[in-house]
Amino acid sequence: MGYSKSVYDRAQRILDQRRLDAKRDSQMRTEAFLSAHPRAMEIENELTHTFTAIARAMMAGEKEKILSIKEKNLSLQAELRGIYAAAGVTPEELKPRYTCMKCHDRGNVDGVECSCRRELLKQIACDDLNRRSPLSLSDFDSFELHYYPEQFRRKMSNIYNFCKGYAQNFSEYSDGILMTGGTGLGKTHLALAIANEVTKKGMGVVYISAPEMVSALEEYQFGREGVRRDITPSLLTECDLLIIDDLGTEFATNFSRSSVYSVFNSRISRGKPTIISTNLSLKELEQAYSDRFVSRVTGYCRRLHFEGNDIRIQKKLERIK
Ligand SMILES: [Zn+2]
Structure with missing residues (x-):
């Protein structure tokens, strides 16, 4: 499972940039601190020297010298603190603040x-994906309840309100929806x-x-x-919300059945919500897929x-009138 190469490349560039920015920012803050505290700058330089001096003394086996440099090192560190x-x-606080x-x-x-x-x-x-096919085609404001016959209007208004609330409060913990x-x-x-x-x-x-x-x-x-090629198994299982429209209109094969089931199942195991819309009744869904899938x-x-x-028919008729 994966994404396209360009997706991986861009993710890597963003990560590299984040790391670089965090390091640069830390460097700038450190430099600002050190230039406001010249003694701290001096100590930092001296500490660097003491490390090389210790290494040199160790190579030469000068035990006493090592001890005295270590002592100096400790007192410099205390002064710096x-x-x-x-x-x-x-x-x-001066270290890099990574994302x-x-x-x-x-x-x-x-x-x-x-x-x-x-x-x-x-x-x-x-x-x-959304740049190529924007999702901004439908919104809640353009939903017209007056197209529903009187006896269904209340029910449809409840469904409308449920969907609106669902969208407003959507989180990774939201349930899925089956629209029939x-x-x-x-x-x-x-x-x-x-x-x-x-x-x-x-x-x-x-x-999709x-x-x-x-x-x-x-x-x-x-x-x-x-x-x-922009739709990959990883994207289908990892996206925060997957909406599968018109389930049951695909050409039914063993592959189609098992792949729909597997996408839905992997999302459940990750606790990710899926919205499915279908023109089929539950009975027809069971026949097209399986009882297990429907349950x-x-x-x-x-x-x-x-x-x-x-x-759609009502709107067409309105245009003809
Ligand atoms: Zn990370």
């Missing part, structure tokens, strides 16, 4: 990838509105139709040159059932 204390600064103190902006700790790098890769890949109901009932509209809102919070959102997702995974799996989805997602008459 005194200067820092009088200035109200600790030497620690990630775990890995010092290296992206790994003892060869193991740091969480900051994983976060960065995900964010770059999501930003790329016929075509043209506003599922995609509300899913996109959520995507739009969550993206504005600076979180990584991937919005089920057929697109399956073909992207096929391209990835079989190493085919495809159109959606997993309904166990982890809140179900919102959309009801009404196809809004």
Whole structure:
């Protein structure tokens, strides 16, 4: 699993820049401190000399000399501590302030990838994706409840409010959502509105139709040159919110079934929320996938059932009138 090379390269450049900036900033603060405290500067220089002097005396086996240099070294260090204390600064405060103190902006700790790098890769890949297909097409303000028949309006208004609240309070701990109901009932509209809102919070959102997702995974799996090389298994499992639109419209194969299941499952195991929209009923979903998949989805997602008459048709008729 991975991202495209360009995503890795950019993440590395950002990490390198962060490390460099932190070091530069620390150097500037240290220089400012030392120039305001000339005696501290002198001591720093002397300390450097005492270290070389000790090394030289050790090579020559001059035990007494070593002891006297060590003594001098200790008293210089004590004097230096005194200067820092009088200035109200600790030497620690002048050290680099890395964005990630775990890995010092290296992206790994003892060869193991740091969480900051994983976060960065995900964010770059999501930003790329959303730059190409912006999520700002639908928002909550343009959702029109008057298109729903009287008897469903209250229910749909509850669904609308739920989605709005969900987007506003979205966090990595949010539950998933399963949107069911016929075509043209506003599922995609509300899913996109959520995507739009969550993206504005600076979180990584991937919005993709089920057929697109399956073909992207096929391209990835079989190493085919495809159109959606920006969609990788890593991105689908790592993004903060994955929205799979129109589940059930993809060409059903063993591969499609198992890849949808595996993406959904790996997100559950990472505790990451997924929104699924489908025109299929739960029964039809069970037939298309499996009972196990549907029970997993309904166990982890809140179900919102959309009801009404196809809004796209109503709008078309309005235009004809
Ligand atoms: Zn880190």
